[in-house]
Amino acid sequence: xxxxxxxxxxxxxxxxxxxxxxxxxxxxxxxxxxxxxxxxxxxxxxxxxxxxxxxxxxxxxxxxxxxxxxxxxxxxxxxxxxxxxxxxxxxxxxxxxxxxxxxxxxxxxxxxxxxxxxx
Numbered sequence: 001x002x003x004x005x006x007x008x009x010x011x012x013x014x015x016x017x018x019x020x021x022x023x024x025x026x027x028x029x030x031x032x033x034x035x036x037x038x039x040x041x042x043x044x045x046x047x048x049x050x051x052x053x054x055x056x057x058x059x060x061x062x063x064x065x066x067x068x069x070x071x072x073x074x075x076x077x078x079x080x081x082x083x084x085x086x087x088x089x090x091x092x093x094x095x096x097x098x099x100x101x102x103x104x105x106x107x108x109x110x111x112x113x114x115x116x117x118x119x
Contacts, residue, residue, distance in 0.1 A: 003060040005035045005044065005068065012070040012086055016046045016053075028070070039064070041100065044088055046070065054087035057100040066098055067091035 007018060009028040018025045018035055020042055025035045028046070039062040046053040054073055060066050068088045090096040 001039050001062045002036050003039045003062060004065045005037050005060070006065055006091075007033050007035070007088070008067070008069045008091060009033065010070050012046070013048055016048045016070070016086075019045045019047055019052075034065075044068070046086060046088065051085070053085075056088050058095075058098050059100055060098060064098075067095050 005018070005020075007028055009016065009031060012028060014027060014029050016028045018028060018033070020035070020037055024047070025037070026033070037060060039060055041057060041059045043055050043057050045055040053070075058066060067090070069091045070086050071089050073085055073087045090099055
């Protein structure tokens with residue numbers, strides 16, 4: 001069963017690649033790019049060459065559209081260690097509830113939940 005991850009890339013490079021776990025799903029070619037993903041818990045991140053964003057764990061329910069924004073990572077002093085200059089953040093309240101944790105070594109930085117925008 002599937003769900004959708006909708007990424008608003010903002011000023012990020014269209015060459016950035018969306019990763020579902022370690023699997024490359026595609027580039028952020030448009031201002032807003034949709035990716036079909038299986039429902040469940042996933043670690044989501046972006047890659048640009050050798051550089052990765054902060055990996056973040058989300059729970060995505062069946063038939064849900066999870067909207068995420070690519071933003072600067074304000075704590076990126078050493079991006080190769082801390083996860084990169086950018087990160088994926090929830091675009092709305094329902095996406096915030098779906099975020100489980102940022103995987104940058106800071107522990108659980110988001111609430112557990114499953115509600116997001118239904119299609």
